[in-house]
Amino acid sequence: MTPYYAVIFRSERTEENKEYAEIAHLLEELAKKQPGYIDFVSGSGLNNISISYWEDLEAVKRWKNNATHQLAIKKGKDEWYKFYKVEIALIERAYEWNREQ
């Protein structure tokens, strides 16, 4: 239910990397356990858009400061990413359409 928060993460990676894939999966599982977590969606490939959804800005900040997440950010800068952009978004309105309904 709006309003809620989204963190849009757009990245370009240096190369396909097994360790990256493993840690990305671990982080996704860890994010799901955080208070205020709503959802996570991600594309695939070296140019990627991922979006995590959170109940409020406090939940966004807690996740940013999570120690394991911080380690992954450092690893990302050291090795995985050429570029990334983070956007903190307040979702004001949302609607969906489903062929089956």
Added chain:
Amino acid sequence: MTPYYAVIFRSERTEENKEYAEIAHLLEELAKKQPGYIDFVSGSGLNNISISYWEDLEAVKRWKNNATHQLAIKKGKDEWYKFYKVEIALIERAYEWNREQ
């Protein structure tokens, strides 16, 4: 420069479709010419995340009501999509990191 708006469009398509790809490309070119347009990013594949960026909510609404865009939305419901979700987001904060800097 924040604040600005993003329209997050998540979709599942029915199948790969040449006409879809052509019209998606046309629409992207058309969006670029609209007042208030900032940027457009998209993943690829049948499960897709696309984000268009706009200077303000007026620009978002104008683009939604654009006649060609409306035709594409109708076509999408008739043929291309199984599911889609639209989220209107106010980008409050943004930062980026670049290996080269």
